[in-house]
């Protein structure tokens with residue numbers, strides 16, 4: 001097991017990068033704590049695979065260092081990094097039995113058969129594969145095969161980190177949550193550092209203790225799921241996480257107060273704005289917006305039922321503002337006023353939270 005440190009990491013696939021956009025990864029500094037459960041979350045093309053390949057050693061970064069437990073491994077090939085990877089498509093030997101698949105990495109390292117047997121049975125037990133040990137791997141369903149891929153990583157005694165790259169892609173929707181809970185349970189049991197790459201916020205938030213959110217080659221926030229929800233550091237995080245995402249309203253700052261279309265809005269950080277930004281915005285999640293007697297005037301346009309709550313679409317001029325209303329809450333028709341909870345309303349300057 002190991003702590004992984006990425007120091008001033010930058011990567012470009014171009015020979016002579018000049019513009020910011022030429023970098024697939026822009027200066028990353030991340031510490032992955034030993035034994036942590038991390039998700040790497042971001043939209044397609046944001047650099048997740050590039051980062052995974054740098055950690056596993058398949059790709060050498062243009063700049064910066066990768067350290068395992070403080071030791072530099074930037075130039076080491078994958079086989080010397082002791083990383084197990086679980087990909088979108090299960091990697092199993094179809095003609096071998098489940099048992100032999102799990103035993104393979106240990107036999108490959110010359111382990112004694114008695115040790116192999118004990119370890120294979122232990123891991124099969126954890127993954128609910130015991131009953132299938134004698135079956136050919138080809139006969140298993142996709143989730144069974146994915147468990148084998150994971151098991152082949154877990155049996156190895158020398159693994160520093162297990163990296164999952166969109167591991168539930170080929171799993172039937174109704175089995176996804178089962179496998180997801182299994183992964184979480186396994187992490188708690190074995191305590192190996194795990195990095196789970198996905199573009200799906202539900203997968204990321206349910207698996208990880210810490211979520212690393214990436215956008216356009218940058219880490220925009222690292223935090224617990226609750227931090228990402230309650231205090232998104234960037235409007236991108238506000239949009240990307242949460243359903244529906246955070247409301248973003250253009251504003252200006254006057255005398256230390258946020259002002260939206262001439263209406264003063266209480267926030268928790270406008271007083272800290274030091275000037276100098278090209279674009280100022282108020283961010284507030286629909287869960288922290290409520291109908292009131294006065295406040296921001298809006299027109300109610302649509303109500304969607306989301307089960308235990310309703311999502312109300314409203315608009316003030318060109319700016320749309322969503323409101324989440326609980327089962328018992330009243331929803332006015334036509335014209336209404338909105339109030340924002342000041343503790344959860346913040347100002348963003350050029351996308352970044354004002355701190």
Ligand SMILES: Nc1ncnc2c1ncn2[C@@H]1O[C@H](COP(=O)(O)OP(=O)(O)OP(=O)(O)O)[C@@H](O)[C@H]1O
Nearest residue numbers: 013014024042043044045046047048049050051199
């Ligand atoms: N081999 C390559 N050569 C040139 N550019 C590449 C290469 N691989 C990735 N890129 C570019 O680097 C950027 C990051 O891509 P990357 O595959 O790391 O993103 P991603 O977040 O993993 O996306 P996805 O979820 O679609 O796999 C993208 O702009 C992509 O076009």
